[in-house]
Amino acid sequence: MMRRVLLFIPVVLAVALGIVLFAGIGKDPTHLESALIGKPVPVFELADLQDPDTIHRDDIFVGEVSLLNVWGTWCPACRDEHDDLVWLARDEGVRIVGLNYKDNRDLALEWLDSLGNPYALSLYDPQGRLGFDLGVYGAPETYVIDAEGVVRFRHVGVVTPQVWQQTLQPLVERYGKGG
Amino acid sequence: MYPELGQFSLILALLLAILLATVPLVGAISGRDHLQAFARPLASGLFVFVAIAFGLLTQAFVTDDFSVAYVANNSNSLLPWYYKFSAVWGGHEGSLLLWILMLAGWTLAVAVFSRRLPSVMIAQVLAVMGMVTVGFLLFILITSNPFERLLPNVPADGADLNPLLQDFGLIVHPPMLYMGYVGFSVAFAFAIAALINGRLDAAWARWSRPWTTVAWSFLTVGIALGSWWAYYELGWGGWWFWDPVENASLLPWLAGTALVHSLAVTEKRGVFKSWTVLLAIVTFALSLLGTFLVRSGVLTSVHAFASDPTRGAFLLGLLAITIVSSLTLYAFRAPVVHTRTRYGSLSREIFLLLNNVLLVAATLLVLVGTLYPLVLDYLGAGRLSIGEPFYNLTFSPLAIAVGLMLGAGIFSRWKRTDGGWLGRRLLWPAAFSLVLSCAGLLVYGGFTPWAFAGLLAAAWVTVTTLLDLWDKSGSRHGRWHGLKRQSRSYYGMVLGHLGVAMTMAGATVVSNYGVERDVRMSPGDSAEIGNLQVTFSELGQRQGANFVAQYGRFDISRDGRLIATLYPExxxxxxxxxxxTEAGIDAGLTRDIFVALGERVGDDAWAVRIQYKPLIRWLWLGALFMAGGGALAIADRRYRIKVRSEQPATGDSRSRGQDEGVAEAL
Structure with a gap:
């Protein structure tokens, strides 16, 4: 009799697993938190978007709280958030570092010319190398990076005024004071 | 009109599948032969209609019918013609149709090649496969119709196939992989039929074995192709990323490997029955789980299809019904009493049991690693992903243990092996493997514990396998006669195990002795990597069918002698x-040289990634050996002789024809 009970173990395990999987459905997997939260920005060396001869390193984040915005001209959602980024940089005075991700330099420059440039500084990462280290799997993504260059938050998807007010602004202010 | 015909034939296929799932089963339960006899024709009809649907979808791709939404999303008029064929399975809907086509194909194969099975058994097996097919046909018709139209606003051109998929890899990797996944449905169907009958005997194991081996071989090749594709196409130069979807294919492979071995014990010795039948169910369940993980959007991965909660929920429902019902059936019907066959504590049974334990442990490990983030999230403990370090630390020791066990197990005997004898037997191979692995360390220069352990395991498997072959082939009539006397299934085992050793050696050496450098280079610059000189000699442009490429010309030389010229793009x-990024690769049996063009870092300077990958080809070659071993094993005479005894011989040449023999054996 006992042995027969043992044979039920697989089905019990399967049901338990099923419940967990069911809970996973419909949850947006893009809310995956970055493994880098609380850690410094990965070491990188990337050319400037506007000026290919200038090389930027990870020290560009030291000294001031920044948003790191991952974008590309191939990404329609980036187009949607662009006006809001321009507004953020101009009216809210946020320092935004752009990471032009897996893109083409000429197309990217054309885009910034016609739509406005919200970025204090633009990194050019056509290979997606920094993106790979950051764990980016799509654009747009926006990271909050504190004045010591430590990643504090990752937002996947479009930045809207609402996202700014409810999520990003409190963080920027908090780390702005602390740093 | 053709797309509507495609959808119509899918609906017809669904109706036939429903009949296949019920009529033969009723016949089998009530003992009515004429109802059982419906099984084979229904299986054929099912295949025909699924094939028609698949053909019509292919036709929509080839003729650029962008009124079909799936075609418009995954193709473009500029796409080269061969990618238009493979684009059929480049997205969720079409790849699901391919899945179903393979399922129908396997069902048909069972119907055709199992003529010597009792008709009750075949009716039940085909009915179970029909049930699985019903589920998937419902899934495709309700949630993922590949024939959906974009009317009346037909796009002028398609959105194109993802460039990552515009590659030879897409043509071969998914079909092979799906053949493997879906092939395990046969072992599953046999297991369910045996549970219903209560006939879990040696005959059941014998029937299941060749099917399982074939499916396993396909899966092996499919995984190897995927690894090779990632290596040259993703531009990272890695061969395994422990990505959730890679893991999803590894899970059924590990369980399937255990199943192949445990079926052997059940067939030969009649033991481990409950265990084997559970493995058969679990292996197919893991194949389904893989399908679910990729298509439901619960995990993120480079492979994931666009996520859609409806599809996820439907698929999970399907998964739940299949797995829960089969495991419940298992819980009630599997035999609990131990069979009377006795085996000692050092018998071949025990070695194979340990092999199973290790493989199942590895399966659980990968399963936990893959699902742990989901479980944590469910418990509200936040999201995280598990990366390479976890797997490297935990998976490698298990792999090495499997290798060490394998070498010792080869010499063990059924029922009982004398410990002292086995110890003496293994002494020389152990010494020889030690020498071999130390020689390997010297050649590659540099000792690390992992490199040593990996090489030792690989050498150990090779030495013991070959020694066993040498022992067995001893004959009074000379070596050649002895070698010829061995059965094909024995050679299959030898080949498969040598493949394991090759893959182990390749993985060990490339992980420990591969060199990787990122350098900034302008045309004219040179870089050193190991004893190789890499010169960036020129930069050019070329026009492809649907792309423009910038390429670099890199001359690789050793001691001033040019050995290769690479053109990464x-x-x-x-x-x-x-x-x-298209990497430039100089492939060789002993090493690959890999050059990839990174981003432009100045007016004419580029970031260049140069890698030296010793023995990387052995990884995939080993997998081909394993699959080849599987193919040899099912070509064994004992599967053929039975067939011949039932069919009129049509001449000597025919009965000796290997390929026909193989086909009939199935």
Missing amino acids: KRQYHVQRNVM
């Missing part, structure tokens, strides 16, 4: 505007 695709 950066491609810009017109439609989706993605930039893709």
Whole structure:
């Protein structure tokens, strides 16, 4: 009799697993938190978007709280958030570092010319190398990076005024004071 | 009109599948032969209608019918014709149709090649496969119709196939992989039929074995192709990323490997029955789980299809019904009493049991690693992903243990092996393997514990396998006669195990002794990597069918002698505007040289990634050996002789024809 009970173990395990999987459905997997939260920005060396001869390193984040915005001209959602980024940089005075991700330099420059440039500084990462280290799997993504260059938050998807007010602004202010 | 015909034939296929799932089963339960006899024709009809649907979808791709939404999303008029064929399975809907086509194909194969099975058994097996097919046909018709139209606003051109998929890899990798996944449905169906009958005997194991081996071989090749594709196409130069979807294919492979071995014990010795039948169910369940993970959007991965909660929920429902019902059936019907066959504590049974334990442990490990983030999230403990370090630390020791166990197990005997005898037997191979692995360490220069352990395991498997072959082939009539006397299934085992050793050696050496350098280079610059000189000699442009590429010319030389010229590219695709990296690879049996063009870092300077990958080809070659071993094993005479005894011989030449023999054996 006992042995027969043992044979039920697989089905019990399967049901338990099923419940967990069911809970996973419909949850947006893009809310995956970055493994880098609380850690410094990965070491990188990337050319400037506007000026290919200038090389930027990870020290560009030291000294001031920044948003790191991952974008590309191939990404329609980036187009949607662009006006809001321009507004953020101009009216809210946020320092935004752009990471032009897996893109083409000429197309990217054309885009910034016609739509406005919200970025204090633009990194050019056509290979997606920094993106790979950051764990980016799509654009747009926006990271909050504190004045010591430590990643504090990752937002996947479009930045809207609402996202700014409810999520990003409190963080920027908090780390702005602390740093 | 053709797309509607495609959908119509899918609906007809669904009706036939429903009949297949019920009529033969009723016949089997009530003992009515004429109802059982419906099984084979229904299986054929099912295949025909699924094939028609698949053909019509292919036709929509080839003729650029962008009124079909799936075609418009995954193709473009500029796409080269061969990619238009493979684009059929480049997205969720079409790849699901391919899945179903394979399922129908396997069902048909069972119907055709199992003529010597009792008709009750075949009716039940086909009915179970019919049930699985019903589920998937419902899934495709309700949630993922590939024939959906974009009417009346037909797009002028398609959105193009993802450039990552515009590759030879897409043509071969998914079909092979799906053949493997779906092939395990046969072992599953046999297991369920045996549970219903209560006939879990040696005959059941014998029937299941060749099917399982074939499916396993396909899966092996499919995984190896995927690894090879990632290596040259993703531009990272890695061969395994422990990505959730890679893991999803590894899970059924590990369980399937255990199943192949445990079936052997059940067939030969009649033991481990409950265990084997559980493995058969679990292996197919893991194949389904893989399908679910990729298509439901619960995990993120480079492979994931666009996520859609409806599909996820439907698929999970399907998964739940299949797995829960089969495991419940298992819980009630599996035999609990131990069979009377006795085996000692050092018998071959025990070695194979340990092999199973290790493989199942590895399966659980990968399963936990893959699902742990989901479980944590469910418990509200936040999201995280588990990366390479976890797997490297935990998976490698298990792999090495499997290798060490394998070498010792080869010499063990059924029922009982004398410990002292086995110890003496293994002494020389152990010493020889030790020497071999130390020699390997000297050649590659540098000792690390992992490199040593990996090489030792690989050498150990090779030495013991070959020694066993040498022992067995001893004959009074000379070596050649002895070698000829061995059965094909024995050679299959030898080949498969040598493949394991090759893959182990390749993985160990490339992980421990591979060299990787990122350098900034302008045309004219040189870089050193190991004893190789890499010169960036020129930069050029070329026009592809649907992309423009910038390429670099790199001359690789050793001691002033040119050994290869590589042309890595950066491609810009017109439609989706993605930039893709095409690495330049000089492939060789002992090493690959890999050059990839990174981003442009100055007016004419580029970031260049140069890698030296010793023995990397052995990884995939080993997998081919394993699959080849599987193919040899099912070509064994004992599967053929039975067939011949039932069919009129049509001449000597025919009965000796290997391929026909193999086919009939199935």
